[in-house]
Amino acid sequence: MKSSTRLRLNAPKVIHEILDGEAVIIDFDTGNYYSLDEIGTEVWGLIERSATVGDIRDGICTRYDGPRKEIERAVDEFVAELQRENLVVRSLAEETEGVAGTETPAQGEPVSERLAFEPPVLYKYDDMQELLLLDPIHEVDETGWPTVGPEGTVVDE
Amino acid sequence: MSRERRYPLAHGPYSASPDNADPAAFFETAHYAYWQAEEEAGGAVDRFYSVGGLVLRLRFAGQALVPLITPALEHLAVEPTEAAAFTVHLWDSVSSGTTMPAPPWSLEDYGARGEVRGYNDERFHTVFHLGSCTLKMLDARRNVGLFWIRDARDVPFYESSAPLQAILHRWMSIKGHQLLHAAAVGTATGGVLLAGRGGSGKTSTALTCVSSELLYAGDDYVLLSDESVPFVYSLYNSAKLDPENLHRFPHLTAAVVNSERLDAEKAVIFLHQHWPDKVSTGFPVRAIAAVRIAGAPSTKISAAPSATALKALAPSTVLQLSGGGRRDLRQIARLVKRVPCYALDLGTDPGEIAKTISTLLSELQGSDGASWLGSSGDGYLDGSRQMQSEPIARGAG
Numbered sequence: 001m002k003s004s005t006r007l008r009l010n011a012p013k014v015i016h017e018i019l020d021g022e023a024v025i026i027d028f029d030t031g032n033y034y035s036l037d038e039i040g041t042e043v044w045g046l047i048e049r050s051a052t053v054g055d056i057r058d059g060i061c062t063r064y065d066g067p068r069k070e071i072e073r074a075v076d077e078f079v080a081e082l083q084r085e086n087l088v089v090r091s092l093a094e095e096t097e098g099v100a101g102t103e104t105p106a107q108g109e110p111v112s113e114r115l116a117f118e119p120p121v122l123y124k125y126d127d128m129q130e131l132l133l134l135d136p137i138h139e140v141d142e143t144g145w146p147t148v149g150p151e152g153t154v155v156d157e
Numbered sequence: 158m159s160r161e162r163r164y165p166l167a168h169g170p171y172s173a174s175p176d177n178a179d180p181a182a183f184f185e186t187a188h189y190a191y192w193q194a195e196e197e198a199g200g201a202v203d204r205f206y207s208v209g210g211l212v213l214r215l216r217f218a219g220q221a222l223v224p225l226i227t228p229a230l231e232h233l234a235v236e237p238t239e240a241a242a243f244t245v246h247l248w249d250s251v252s253s254g255t256t257m258p259a260p261p262w263s264l265e266d267y268g269a270r271g272e273v274r275g276y277n278d279e280r281f282h283t284v285f286h287l288g289s290c291t292l293k294m295l296d297a298r299r300n301v302g303l304f305w306i307r308d309a310r311d312v313p314f315y316e317s318s319a320p321l322q323a324i325l326h327r328w329m330s331i332k333g334h335q336l337l338h339a340a341a342v343g344t345a346t347g348g349v350l351l352a353g354r355g356g357s358g359k360t361s362t363a364l365t366c367v368s369s370e371l372l373y374a375g376d377d378y379v380l381l382s383d384e385s386v387p388f389v390y391s392l393y394n395s396a397k398l399d400p401e402n403l404h405r406f407p408h409l410t411a412a413v414v415n416s417e418r419l420d421a422e423k424a425v426i427f428l429h430q431h432w433p434d435k436v437s438t439g440f441p442v443r444a445i446a447a448v449r450i451a452g453a454p455s456t457k458i459s460a461a462p463s464a465t466a467l468k469a470l471a472p473s474t475v476l477q478l479s480g481g482g483r484r485d486l487r488q489i490a491r492l493v494k495r496v497p498c499y500a501l502d503l504g505t506d507p508g509e510i511a512k513t514i515s516t517l518l519s520e521l522q523g524s525d526g527a528s529w530l531g532s533s534g535d536g537y538l539d540g541s542r543q544m545q546s547e548p549i550a551r552g553a554g
């Protein structure tokens with residue numbers, strides 16, 4: 001993944017809240033919801049603040065103690081996982097360096113003591129998917145309103 | 158049911174893209190259909206309820222829908238008044254002998270949660286639930302709602318047990334109240350929200366508590382008011398129990414209203430009809446408990462991070478409710494930050510479940526939740542081990 005790649009949260013289909021260092025994320029398209037551990041939440045926050053992939057790598061390396069290559073690889077894998085789940089998408093401004101608001105927040109914060117790095121984790125829950133499943137058995141009656149048909153799905157002529 | 162398929166919606170002259178949708182015009186059309194139905198049905202039947210501290214007027218065209226919609230709200234009934242804050246007009250075409258005008262949208266415009274594309278904006282909320290084939294509309298500016306179904310005899314059990322959920326959610330949110338997917342039990346001085354997805358044990362827990370000193374405020378949806386101390390209002394006095402769990406509540410069996418249809422429906426009980434003294438209209442929220450069926454004999458409760466309560470409350474609320482979204486998530490996050498959160502592992506001894514909740518509430522009455530659990534040394538009631546919330550699937554990290 002290129003350092004200049006810029007991502008954004010896939011709003012409005014994805015919404016989130018962060019509580020006590022844990023992000024809770026809901027995807028309206030799939031009905032899946034997610035939570036992130038502390039480092040994952042930090043990465044999420046950086047994406048929300050328009051950081052590039054390079055900024056995210058630097059920010060996490062600054063705040064956590066560990067071999068740089070290992071941290072960068074774990075961050076890249078995590079970001080790729082977020083993309084595979086369609087929670088984040090590439091920003092149109094991804095290749096534009098130095099636009100307003102690209103300062104890496106994590107880099108600007110003082111680091112008194114670096115914590116041991118652990119690969120960020122995305123927890124996925126799919127037990128709500130059924131809530132978004134469309135009832136497939138419908139047709140339209142003579143008044144023009146859908147009705148539950150005796151068989152099959154909505155069928156056109 | 159006719160297999161003849163006609164599609165004036167998707168392909169005919171009535172088809173409208175979201176770009177030229179006119180929710181105000183269709184609301185007027187549907188509203189006029191109600192007035193016709195009321196006239197044909199021989200007049201209106203009015204019922205009044207206090208919902209979240211506001212007076213809701215249900216105006217029915219004739220009697221057909223009254224016994225199907227009102228039992229779940231009966232514990233909130235108030236005297237008729239001219240000062241209703243919100244009026245919903247309800248009718249069906251078959252009993253009134255009227256015809257509902259065809260919808261101006263196409264089949265492709267029905268969303269997963271029933272929202273009709275192009276017919277929802279700041280003022281109007283339009284939902285057609287394909288499962289129940291019911292239309293619900295709200296004009297928030299005029300505080301008027303519409304509920305229409307083709308035939309009153311087709312009202313499904315889940316609509317009878319939790320009527321008007323979609324428009325109440327939207328209208329109440331405008332008034333600062335939040336509909337929550339949760340059960341609630343407690344006393345007049347305070348209670349617990351029981352959170353969890355369907356099948357997590359909310360209904361069983363709430364019904365178990367009915368046999369104790371605790372009062373019942375709901376098993377599925379309740380109304381939260383974001384006051385100085387969060388307050389939960391009861392919305393429905395109904396309980397929907399999986400039939401396979403009915404044997405655990407033999408004293409409730411005679412109260413099941415749909416016992417002949419339990420092969421396809423949940424068992425529905427309107428508690429107010431039989432135990433009016435056990436149904437509460439609301440109480441302050443002292444705690445939130447994320448419930449889970451543990452299978453062990455004893456019930457355990459332990460302090461939990463607020464994110465655990467958020468995960469138990471928010472996804473099912475925002476994904477199930479039409480119109481649910483970012484505002485709901487923010488409201489729920491605000492709630493879980495303000496109220497102590499717990500994980501409740503349900504044991505098999507029903508008496509112990511109610512006792513555990515009562516003990517929690519007693520301890521919380523005079524202190525905050527953190528100090529109580531902190532005083533037990535390990536942070537767990539009865540010295541149990543902390544519940545670990547396992548994800549259903551774990552992504553690569």
